[in-house]
Amino acid sequence: MxxxxxxxxxxxxxxxxxxxxxxxxxxxxxxxxxxxxxxxxxTGRMHGLLHSGGRYAVSDRASARECIEENRVLREIATHCVEMTGGLFVKRPEDDEEYFQEKLRGCRTCGIPAEVVSGAEARAMEPHLAKDVEKAISVPDGAVDPxxxxxxxxxxxxxxxxxxxxxxxxxxxxxxxxxxxxxxxxxxxxxxxxxxxxxxxxxxxxxxxxxxxxxxxxxxxxxxxxxxxxVRPSKGVMTIMNVRQVDTVINRCRPKGDADIVVPHETTAILGTTDEEVEDPEEYPEERWEVDMMIETLSELVPMLEDARTIRSFWGVRPLYEPPEVGSTDPTDITxxxxxxxxxxxxxxxxxxxxxxxxxxxxxxxxxxxxxxxxxxFGIDAECHTAEIPLPGSEDFTVLRDYMDEFGLRSPIGRRSVERLGSRADEVLNTSDPNPTVCTCEGVTRAEIQDAIAGSGSDLNAVRIRTRASMGNCQGGFCCHRLAGELHGEYDESTARAAWDGLLEERWKGQRHALWGEQLSQAALNYALQATTQNRDRDPADGDPVDFSAFDGGVGADGGSGTAGVATDGGPRDGD
Amino acid sequence: MAIESEVLVVGGGLAGLTSALAAAREGADVRLVSYKQSSLRHASGLVDLLGYTSDGEGPIVDPYAAMPGLPDDHPYRTVGVETVREAMALFDNVTDYRGDHTDANALVPTHGGTIKPTARYPAGAAAGLASDDRNVLLVGIESMTDFDAPQAAAHLEAAGVPFDVRGETIRFPGDLRADAKVTRYAKLLDANGEVAVRGRTRGARDALAERVNTVHGNEQRVGFPAVLGDQRTDAVRGALEDRIGTDVFEVPMGPPSLPGLRLEEALFEALEESGASVETGNPVVDFDAEGGEIETVYIEKNGALIPNRADQYVLATGGLVGKGIESDRDSVREPVFDCHVAHADDRYEWFDGDAFGDHPFAQFGVETDETLRPLAADGRVEFENLRAAGSVLGGYDFAAEKSGSGVSIATGYVAGNTAATEVR
Amino acid sequence: MSDTEPQTDFDPIEPNTGREFEPVDVFPATEEFDLRPGADSCFKCSACDTSCPVAEVDDDFPGPKFQGPEQWRLKRREGHEIDDSVMSCSNCMRCDDACPSGVPLSQMHNTARGEYVEEQMSKTSVEYWRNRVLSNYRTSAFLASKVPRLANVTMNFGPARWLMEKTMGVTAEREFPAFASTTFREWWAERGGADESRRRARAHRERRGLDRDADKRVAYFHGCYSNYNTTEVGKAMVRVYERYGYEVVAPEQKCSGTPMFANGMLADARRHAEVNVSSMADLVEQGYDAIASCTSCSMALRQEYPELFDIDGIETVAANTFESIEYLRIHEDLKADVREARVSGDLAREFAYHAPCHARNQGLERQSVELFGDLEGAGIEDVGDSCSGISGTYGWKEEKYETSMAIGEEMFDHMAAADGEVGMTECPTCAMQMEHGTGYEIRHPLELLEEALVENPRSEP
Known part of the structure; x- marks a missing residue:
């Protein structure tokens, strides 16, 4: 052979x-x-929905069937990437009853488990749902970390x-x-x-x-x-909330439209989305109205979104395709x-x-x-096993138990970390060295960062997507320099510094769409930390040589402050 | 009846404390009300005057010489260079800071490994100046992720410092948990608490010095992250200097920032000594005004509004960081007296596309007349008896210029002095 | 309501509508206390961590930023355990006072602690029962007050204390406080209760040239400690208020709940709160303001109740509750009166004053020092802004005793360095710690105020 x-x-x-x-x-x-x-x-720019197929149960039943089939497969082979949140298609008073019934029939026809729940039951599941939500269809939607x-x-x-x-x-x-x-x-x-x-x-x-x-x-x-x-690229905005207002995927039950879904994703909730055909998958406008529309329209389903904090927005481009002879004009009609x-x-x-x-x-x-x-x-007759063999990290999930005592981590940090690492948790977290938390927003420890660096090299954005470090409410404000410190050693200082800048810029890009209220204050604090305290905006290491001798060298003739050997009595500094 | 004073300062950060202090020293009956902890605890504890021009030129050697070249509406231009000097003299008088022997800026290494220009620095940072040509050992603590000593050392070298610098990472004696707070280290060193090292118990200062001695070569000075004590920082540093046999300094860091905390404490003490009254913990949420003057402000306590009345008021509530300036999707405002804050209607014009670009948001704040009275949109004085100081002022980017502390001190000084003069 | 007073434009019933400062406003009333949205306010500045007295002496405690907004943000609604370190929080609430962004820190801690105790702590553990006994101080005190002398002897009897430490984890290092032979309420009833107070208040009003029927009425929340132990504080409150023409009532009341919050016993606390709110709400409706002489009690009524419980009338009670001296400072010209006064005798001393953390949270940390600074015959010195470390029941737990004393060390040092050899504070458990650490006798500011204005009424009109 x-x-x-x-x-x-x-x-x-x-x-x-x-x-x-x-x-x-x-x-x-x-x-x-x-x-x-x-x-x-x-892939890195999607809302993280693991479809039950419910969204396509009326318009595209073939896709709906594929979705529910693959939904079941991924729950088995990618346990550590999937959170089975469940999903609701909620109906507001102004939404069409006929469509609601059609959605229900469609789900059942496609083999998607679907139940009707009353408005009160839906609110018992999700207390922040609007008071006037009439009823909902519950489906096995989930969240997946792409x-x-x-x-x-x-x-x-x-x-x-x-x-x-x-x-x-x-x-x-x-x-x-x-x-x-x-x-x-x-x-x-x-x-x-x-x-x-x-x-x-x-x-x-x-x-x-x-x-x-x-x-x-x-x-x-x-x-x-x-x-x-x-290919007919179509852009869609996604707005990330700082915390989860809902723990179930919330879909609006109406034919099609923008801003009709909230997906609980890890520590956050993601609002989506729009559907607008664009010329170029890399160059397209990212606009204020899209973000405002997410917040305003989805507040009809979850009113507290109106004043809740968003930490960034991002746009993804759907790789839509239809055979040229179909000729849909509206991208939402493309299969x-x-x-x-x-x-x-x-x-x-x-x-x-x-x-x-x-x-x-x-x-x-x-x-x-x-x-x-x-x-x-090539005439090769080899069977596909990707539906049966779990992905690395999802082989054995008993590790989720007892994670806390084993790794000496605080409960929610250990829990989150083990959820991310799955069956690799033991290999990664079992260390006898101090294992401080590097990203405190997302609860990412040094051991996990080091594991990610070993897997992805000196790109801190690659470390980020593996660990979620810098993806929380401070958007890297407090951990970019720490991550650079973690890189240093394995990589030299200039590489670490460049990666630090790269991560800062990447985090800034999405955060710009969330700059008001708390996130603007956060951005101002981050800026103060990085520019004022760390002088990273005018870092002499990146710029022209400095004439050190022109600056204050201290009081002593030798330039020293001459403080050695003073008071060692340990008394209080001041006589209060 | 209301709680009364002659001058009421709203805000307890560097600007508020300076203005209360200035007013009290002028003999006024002063009351300072502050909602929560100020941004002094986030900041490095270094006192910057002016490190870069508004165009980004720098680092500036002589900040006073550069001030006249700033734009007309810059707070330094409003108060004038000589007033800045007077204000700094007040600051020097009430603190134990260094750097007042020269007009030149100092270059101080901070925890990212960058050097930054500053005008005053705590005694604990004095031995760390980058213009000092003695060799440096930086010591990092293994579980303290904010300061990576080898990286910082390499970063300093990349900036071309005139000395050799090396970084070493040690484990802090006593097996503190990996997420121990900076205050835990400081307190342990303050108390020289007992720590167990390989079965032997000893004072934390000795044990730390001993660990450092195992990695220390012939460097003439040794830098630590800024955790060397809180109440007894001189004693902690002194003990380490004794046992290591070199000068010891702290590398400012934060948030959270112990040097900032110490500065805050020193200023509050000075204020209490000056006889001013202080209340913290509750916000000013409302006010009455009549004939263009503020009559009474209301402090909210769990739903009850407590009236406070004064002749003169100082607004020193901070900027976006200190929450003296607030925003929503459509607008930017000053929440206490609703003073005018100029801003673009479209929030997409509030920022620059680059993380370190020229951000309009960094300059959000109130505009004032030459006596620091906030101006309405039409250019009229908002209130005859209200002055603004510190980061609530617009027209300067403290982060880019490295001018935050200096503007707070200078404008706080002017606001406090003027208010005290008005009530005389 | 006190707004009928001629000399004031102060209207305590004015609701604080539309303000963003009240952290609870952002949470809709849900049964399960989802505080994750509270994490929206956090911008990681760590001011809370630098204010935490536990984190600076005990690195097993990860600090309020982790314990509050970070833990809540990382939490899923279901299936997530609360980190057991929440039990190391002493509930001093300094983090609330620190946070510039309005994160509901103590509410997060209290709720997490309640959840931990409810779902993760064994109900048969010694720790659970010890904490319940400690937090139900009122019950113990009620029993002890029936036989005060016996209780005073036996509670501090060596072998009994050894046994309590070994079996219950109550530290043997501390002395139980002495029980008064007559409780405040017994004294109050004997004195003639509210009727007698009205009579005296009217007499004082007439003497002060006020309307005999002026609407000056307060409901005294004396708390357990002034009732069972330091009854002189309660008596001082009554006499000082009557002197200013206020009629005092002492309505039915239970424990404020402070020790129960700190121990995660939210169901117990709620039962007591219901009684307190119901009796205070009725009086507030009638125009009374609620006055507490213990700063933790006023803290509970003002902040913890509305944050943790949904009880009818709770917001109104909270908005009309004041600490005893704070109230007089707002409504009377207290400062001038004290400036005119002079003390002699027992209280003509130098005092080393400690501001309790809960007083700090109400903005009262400088009140006593500023008030008594001008008092002739006595001196007062602030011993700094550290925490006493006892935090109610915290310092009584055997496993927390050392932490408690380590926190208190700074205060002890400063007390020793101060001129005075008598301590002063508003909080009864801080007083215990101050006495325990220095051996000083500890007095309440109301006692000094009584001495200045009632016993030596130089300024009496």
Whole structure:
């Protein structure tokens, strides 16, 4: 038997990571390249909903069925990424009764467990729901951490021999005689660009087959390969609340519309969203009205949102696709289904398939289908096991018990940490060294940070998505410098300093959309800490040389303060 | 009847304390009311005057010389350079701070490993100046994540300091829990409490010095994170200097900040000695005004409004950090007297796109006339008998300029003095 | 209501509508006390941590920032345990006084502690029962007051105390306070109760040239300690108030609940609070203001009740409750009267004054020092802003005794350095600690005020 075929997967989102895991588990040789961090694209910019399928139960029943199927799978294989919050489709007095009934029928038709609860029952579950909510349908929606899920998929792929390259941008798709034979990739380098996998320079990655799993960016790869892929990127805003106002996913039960969902996510609640087609998946306006609309419209469901603190907003771009002949004008009409575009069939270009459309909840199913397709290209008959074998971290969940005594952590910190690490908790947290909390908002300890650094290199944003450090209410104000300190040692000071700046800027980007009230005060305090106390805005280490001799050198002739050997009596400083 | 005084200062931070002190020293009957702990506890405890110009030029060697070049509406321009000097003299008089021997700024290393220009520094930071060419050992505590000594040392080197600097991390003697607060370290060293080291019990100061001695080479000065005592900081530092045999200094850090805490305590003591009355814990929530003058302010206690009356008032409630300036999605306001605060209508114009950009929010605050009376939108004086001091003032970016403490002291001094003069 | 007083425009019933300062306002009334939204106010400045007297001596206690907003934010509504360190919080409430952002810290601690005791502490543990006995001081005191002499001897009897420490974890280091032979209420009843007080108040009004029927009426919340132990404080309150023409009533009352909050016994506290609120609410309706001489009692009525319980009339009672000297300072020209007065005899002393943490929280920490600063014949010196460390029942627990004394050390040092050899404070348990740490006799400011204005009425009109 010869060596297995080498497959290059482009895109480090949920789809790409899922494909890399699937193919490598089937014994293929896989290289995944991602231009940023894992989850850099759409995956890292979603609301974290694990669909029950209820949202599609009226408009798109095929998607709804896939969702509930995959919802059940992920609860089993990704236990440490999923929180089964349950979900409600709530009906306000002005919402259409007919649609409510249709939603209920749709759920039942698609095999989604759905019960009608009264307004009072709904408020008993969620006390902050509006008083005039009439009734609701309860469904098995959940919350999922996309970062953790993708990192676990990548980790599993690596365990099965895959190579994962982040901060590696595809510069060209290599084609010989109408067949894709590989990629030209540029790996980022320098202190400003973080190190993971291969550092610096261009590389030609030869591949027997290429999978384009770049979602909203698929058209760009298509261009390099000379094929036309009409992805229709559609942006949506998500606004992150500082705390969870609800512990259940709250959906508005009406046909379609903006600002109709609140997802409890880890320590926060995420409000979503809008649906607006954009030209470019990277350059699009992020606008005030979108944030205001989230708060105002969703306050109709959860009134306390009106005055609650938001810590940031972010936008994601859906990689929507529809066959050109459909021609929907409104992006909300475009199907959420996914499409496998075999460029051999479609464009007479051998050796490459693109996968477009689809949604996060069904990432594994998409991975399975495209892996089947890739295997069939090589006549390989290997079964898919991604639905049965748990992801790293989700193998054994008994560790959740007794976590506190074992790791000597304060109860909620130990609990959160173990929830994030899953079955890896023991390996990560069992340390005899002092294990102080580095990020106090999210309860992330040094041991977890160090584990993340070992896994992701010197990019503090990669550490962030693994641990949630800096994702709490101070938005990194109090921990960016601590994280830089954690990096130092393994990496030199200039790398640590650059990573510190990188994290600060990234945190600032989203926080700008939350700058009023408490978060503006927080930003002002962060600014005072970083600029006033730490002088990081005018850091002499980053700027021109300083003439030290011109400044105060102290009172003594030798420049010393001459305080050595004074009062050691231990008496009170002042005579009160 | 109301609780009465001649001058009522609202706010207990650096500006409020300075103005109360200035007014009391002028012989006025002064009352200071402060809602909660001030931002002194967050700040480094260093007293900056002016480290950079409004255009970001610097570090400035002589802050006084640079003040006339500031924009017209800058608080330093309002009060004038000579007044700043007088105010600093008052500060020097009531504290044990260093740096008054020269007009030049000092460059002080802080906990991120950067150096920053400042005008006054606590005695405990004196041996750490970056213009001193003696070699430095920085000592970090393993479980104290705010100060990574090796990183700070490397960072100082990157800034080109004129000395060799090395960082070492040690474990604090006595196995304090990893999340022990800075006050815990300080208290243990204050009391020279007993700690167990390999089965032997000994004083915390000795035990700490001994740990340091195992990593100390030939450096002439040793820097610690700012946890060297609270009440007896001179004694703690002295004991360490004795046993290590070098000068010892603290690297300012925070929040929370022990140097800030100590400064706050020193200023409150000076204020109490001056005879002013003080009440903390409850907010001023309302006021009566008549004929353009404030007559009475109301302090809220669990639903009851307690009237306080004075002839002259000083508003020193702080900025966005101290909550003397508040905002919502649509507007920015000064919540106590509802003084005018200029701001763009669109909140997306309140900030810059870069984390360290030129942020309009950093300059939010009230505008005043030349005697520090807040001005309404139409340029008229809001109240004849109200003056504003400190971060509640607009027109300067204290973080970028490193001018926060100096503006608070200078404007507090002017507001307090003027108020006292008015009641005479 | 006192707003009928001619010389004042003060209207204590004025509701504080639309203000953002009241942290409880942001929480809708839910049964389960979801305080996570309270974490919205926290911007991590750590002022609370620097104010915590426990965290600075005990690193097992992670400080109020963790204990409050951080723990609540990390908490899920269900299935999340409260960290057991919440039991190390002494409920001094200094963190409330520190927080510049209005985080409801003590409410978070009290609620978490209640949840911990309810759900995680074994109801058969010695600790649980010891804490219940300590927090139900009123019951013990009630029994002891029936046989005060016997109680005074046996409660401090060596072998009995040894046994209490060994079996219940009540430290043998402390002496139980002495019980008065006649309780305040017995004295009050014997004296003629409210009728007699009205008579005296009227006489004083006439002497002061006030309307004989002026609406000056207060309801005295004496608390357990003034009733069973330091009855002279209660008597001083009555005499001083009558001197200013106030009629005093002493309505039915139970323990304020302070020791129960500190021990997470919220159900016990609620039962007592219901009685207190109901009897005070009726009187407040009729125009009385509620006056407490113990700063922890006034704290409970003003802040903890409305934060923790949803009882009819609770907000009105809270808004009309005052500490005894605070009230006079607002309504009378107390400062001038004291400036005119002179004391001699037993109380012509130098006092080392300690401001209780709960007084600090009500903005009263400088009140006594500023008031008595001008009093002829006596001197008063503030011994600084440290916590006494006893925090009610906290210092009585064997396992907390050392922490309690370590916290108190700064205060003991400052007391020793002060000129006076007599201590002064408003809080009965701070007084115990002051006495325990220094051996000084400890007096209440009301006693000095009585001496100045009633016993030596130089300024009497």
């Amino acid at each position: 010869g060596s297995p075929p080498h497959i290059a997967v482009i895109g480090g989102g949920s789809t790409g990571a899922g494909i890399a895991r699937d193919l490598s588990m089937r014994g293929l040789d896989v290289t995944l390249v991602e231009q940023g961090n894992l989850t850099h694209g759409t 970062f953790r899920l993708v990192v676990a998929n990548a980790a599993s792929a690596i365990e099965h021999g895959a190579r994962i390259e982040t901060h590696s941008t595809v510069r060209d798709v290599l084609i010989e005689e109408d067949e894709v034979i590989g990629l030209e990739v540029e790996h980022a380098s320098g202190a400003g660009e973080r190190v993971h996998g291969k550092e610096g320079g261009r590389e030609e990655i030869r591949a027997d087959y290429v999978v384009n799993a770049t979602g909203a960016w698929a058209g760009r790869i298509g261009e390099m390969a000379g094929v036309d892929i009409e 959420r289904d996914y499409f496998l575009l075999d460029h051999a069939e479609r464009d007479d270009l051998e050796g490459m398939t693109s996968i477009v459309g689809g949604k996060f909840t069904t990432y594994r199913m998409m991975g399975e289908e495209i892996s089947d397709h890739v295997c069939s290209q």
